[in-house]
Amino acid sequence: MHTEPTTFSAESYFATQPPPPTLQQDVEKVREFILRQQQQGRNVVLVTSGGTTVPLELNVVRFLDNFSAGTRGATSAEYFLKAGYAVIFMHRQFSLQPYSRHYSHSTHPFLDFLDIETPTPTTTATEDSTATTPRRISVTPNEHDALLDVLTAYKKVHALGLLHTLTFVTVDDYLWLLRAVSKEMSALKRRALFYLAAAVSDFFLPRQKLSEHKIQSGKGSLHIEMDQVPKILKPMVDEWTPGGFIVSFKLETEQSLLLPKARQALERYGHQVVIGNDLHRRKFEVVFVSKKPLPSLPPGIQQTKEAVDHAADSSNSFDEVWLRIDLPETLHPGFPVKEIEEDIVLELVKRHGEWVDGSA
Amino acid sequence: MHTEPTTFSAESYFATQPPPPTLQQDVEKVREFILRQQQQGRNVVLVTSGGTTVPLELNVVRFLDNFSAGTRGATSAEYFLKAGYAVIFMHRQFSLQPYSRHYSHSTHPFLDFLDIETPTPTTTATEDSTATTPRRISVTPNEHDALLDVLTAYKKVHALGLLHTLTFVTVDDYLWLLRAVSKEMSALKRRALFYLAAAVSDFFLPRQKLSEHKIQSGKGSLHIEMDQVPKILKPMVDEWTPGGFIVSFKLETEQSLLLPKARQALERYGHQVVIGNDLHRRKFEVVFVSKKPLPSLPPGIQQTKEAVDHAADSSNSFDEVWLRIDLPETLHPGFPVKEIEEDIVLELVKRHGEWVDGSA
Numbered sequence: 001m002h003t004e005p006t007t008f009s010a011e012s013y014f015a016t017q018p019p020p021p022t023l024q025q026d027v028e029k030v031r032e033f034i035l036r037q038q039q040q041g042r043n044v045v046l047v048t049s050g051g052t053t054v055p056l057e058l059n060v061v062r063f064l065d066n067f068s069a070g071t072r073g074a075t076s077a078e079y080f081l082k083a084g085y086a087v088i089f090m091h092r093q094f095s096l097q098p099y100s101r102h103y104s105h106s107t108h109p110f111l112d113f114l115d116i117e118t119p120t121p122t123t124t125a126t127e128d129s130t131a132t133t134p135r136r137i138s139v140t141p142n143e144h145d146a147l148l149d150v151l152t153a154y155k156k157v158h159a160l161g162l163l164h165t166l167t168f169v170t171v172d173d174y175l176w177l178l179r180a181v182s183k184e185m186s187a188l189k190r191r192a193l194f195y196l197a198a199a200v201s202d203f204f205l206p207r208q209k210l211s212e213h214k215i216q217s218g219k220g221s222l223h224i225e226m227d228q229v230p231k232i233l234k235p236m237v238d239e240w241t242p243g244g245f246i247v248s249f250k251l252e253t254e255q256s257l258l259l260p261k262a263r264q265a266l267e268r269y270g271h272q273v274v275i276g277n278d279l280h281r282r283k284f285e286v287v288f289v290s291k292k293p294l295p296s297l298p299p300g301i302q303q304t305k306e307a308v309d310h311a312a313d314s315s316n317s318f319d320e321v322w323l324r325i326d327l328p329e330t331l332h333p334g335f336p337v338k339e340i341e342e343d344i345v346l347e348l349v350k351r352h353g354e355w356v357d358g359s360a
Numbered sequence: 361m362h363t364e365p366t367t368f369s370a371e372s373y374f375a376t377q378p379p380p381p382t383l384q385q386d387v388e389k390v391r392e393f394i395l396r397q398q399q400q401g402r403n404v405v406l407v408t409s410g411g412t413t414v415p416l417e418l419n420v421v422r423f424l425d426n427f428s429a430g431t432r433g434a435t436s437a438e439y440f441l442k443a444g445y446a447v448i449f450m451h452r453q454f455s456l457q458p459y460s461r462h463y464s465h466s467t468h469p470f471l472d473f474l475d476i477e478t479p480t481p482t483t484t485a486t487e488d489s490t491a492t493t494p495r496r497i498s499v500t501p502n503e504h505d506a507l508l509d510v511l512t513a514y515k516k517v518h519a520l521g522l523l524h525t526l527t528f529v530t531v532d533d534y535l536w537l538l539r540a541v542s543k544e545m546s547a548l549k550r551r552a553l554f555y556l557a558a559a560v561s562d563f564f565l566p567r568q569k570l571s572e573h574k575i576q577s578g579k580g581s582l583h584i585e586m587d588q589v590p591k592i593l594k595p596m597v598d599e600w601t602p603g604g605f606i607v608s609f610k611l612e613t614e615q616s617l618l619l620p621k622a623r624q625a626l627e628r629y630g631h632q633v634v635i636g637n638d639l640h641r642r643k644f645e646v647v648f649v650s651k652k653p654l655p656s657l658p659p660g661i662q663q664t665k666e667a668v669d670h671a672a673d674s675s676n677s678f679d680e681v682w683l684r685i686d687l688p689e690t691l692h693p694g695f696p697v698k699e700i701e702e703d704i705v706l707e708l709v710k711r712h713g714e715w716v717d718g719s720a
Contacts, residue, residue, distance in 0.1 A: 061426060061639065062424060064422060064424055065422070065423055065424070065425045067421050094454075097465055106453060111511060116511060137504060138497075138498075155476065202582075221585055221588065222584070223585050253419035280419075
């Protein structure tokens with residue numbers, strides 16, 4: 001594996017790496033979903049969620065992964081649905097999903113709040129017949145109402161056909177799907193919102209460098225050399241889905257890198273919002289970074305390309321809005337009083353609404 | 361990261377790598393569990409399950425992982441419980457678990473088989489009061505009986521205290537826990553069974569080589585160089601838990617490597633069984649590899665070290681027993697008619713029973 005690293009543009013990536021086998025049928029279902037939403041005049045958000053993998057072998061035994069349970073994406077998808085959006089939820093296989101996320105098999109297993117009602121001897125002779133009632137499953141009383149709320153929302157969303165789920169595993173699946181879905185969503189013009197919360201690998205192994213079988217460990221140490229994943233936000237903005245409102249995420253472990261890296265991404269790719277979050281503070285603090293609105297011009301006069309470039313170049317041309325959730329010191333120390341995704345989605349729905357109106 | 365690879369023995373590994381912070385309290389709970397089982401004369405099996413990770417950064421964003429949903433381990437644990445064993449289920453966080461495994465959020469989500477019973481208008485005037493009945497959750501009729509079976513087994517196992525669950529994430533967590541639990545299980549002598557089904561990384565990054573923060577991608581390609589994980593089966597057999605019946609697994613993608621690698625492992629580590637499985641055939645075919653029993657000697661005469669070594673050296677000293685499950689061509693093509701873990705566990709319970717008797 002000691003070949004020279006290759007630098008892939010988005011174009012050369014898609015020209016040389018094979019698409020996932022189910023891409024075509026996935027895309028057709030997305031197209032139908034979008035068409036239905038379009039007919040109802042609904043806004044549609046693509047939520048990406050969970051981490052991507054980079055397989056080290058063709059017959060996958062080992063892979064590089066990015067840390068993400070998919071909490072941000074699954075939670076946000078629920079709030080987007082609550083706000084009336086249709087949601088394409090594109091997530092890592094087995095990562096958290098809207099609604100079922102409340103009942104993780106590890107932290108809140110559903111088997112623990114199901115009871116078996118056994119027929120009990122009754123006090124009145126007339127009800128003797130219950131003695132032959134078969135055993136029946138019921139929901140533990142103190143969990144019943146919370147589950148009823150989740151279940152009601154879940155059933156409503158499915159009955160109305162507002163949630164479409166796609167799964168990916170590898171970073172290749174992710175890139176191919178993202179491009180295809182973005183192109184389909186371009187039909188929605190400004191009604192399309194992109195909420196790119198997935199934790200996407202910065203590196204990958206081109207197919208040409210993949211070993212076919214499990215790497216054997218008898219040979220001392222393991223050397224891996226990976227190439228950079230192509231930057232896809234730029235072609236996404238310029239080519240795949242012009243008009244879409246695109247929100248990306250920056251996760252850092254060094255707080256000081258958050259703002260510079262968010263600003264750099266906006267400069268480079270020209271999309272609408274970067275949401276910055278620190279790995280250890282992400283449950284209660286995020287920052288929305290966006291370009292400052294251009295100085296207002298008399299109505300009817302269009303912004304020139306030069307004015308836009310000028311504003312972008314100035315060192316003071318970014319808006320930073322911090323969202324913070326209180327951490328109560330009592331009750332559940334360290335746990336926020338609410339889900340910060342509720343506020344993130346509210347803020348985005350507002351901004352996206354202005355974006356949609358702006359094009360009217 | 362271009363330092364020389366270090367070769368770690370189990371001893372040097374545990375002397376230089378830090379233990380997980382919760383190790384001590386985990387071990388105390390295991391000790392209590394084992395003591396309770398011992399008082400009841402029960403056999404105890406340690407089932408390890410799921411893949412281990414190798415974090416590439418101290419503040420984990422990226423990690424190397426081993427492919428495993430934990431199906432083999434979770435399914436086997438259920439059959440061991442059914443066979444009367446007490447089970448220590450040591451699994452990767454969020455991997456499949458016994459009982460809840462039947463209701464994966466992705467393939468068989470439990471929200472899909474819960475109904476909301478809404479009060480319906482009744483036909484007789486006397487039952488008018490039902491109109492005010494609050495909405496109530498019930499289980500979809502055609503899922504009810506299967507869930508009742510799972511729930512009944514789950515509740516019984518918990519009521520009797522026969523299942524103890526431990527979680528790991530990293531290969532370091534795994535190694536430290538395995539050593540500590542094995543040492544605790546040595547109190548059970550031959551009643552201890554080890555079923556090492558976890559997919560453990562062959563490589564790791566020693567703490568001294570870990571980068572503190574997220575690796576930045578601006579610098580071209582990613583180079584990773586990892587050291588070999590120490591071989592721990594040998595000290596496990598010789599020192600940690602003498603008397604235990606130890607079963608390890610070999611997963612290969614090249615069928616031709618299966619038997620040679622299984623035999624090699626038995627020669628090197630001296631444990632009881634290697635179960636070999638091919639990545640693509642593991643749901644319906646496995647092979648049990650073990651040393652042939654020594655030629656029988658007159659009763660009262662002990663096997664000498666020399667006789668044992670001689671038998672081990674001979675090229676013909678291995679037993680290979682294949683377990684295969686039929687793949688019906690109709691109904692569900694490609695799906696086995698039963699879970700192969702049922703047969704694997706039956707075979708091991710038999711062999712372990714003989715092992716326990718042999719020491720009596």
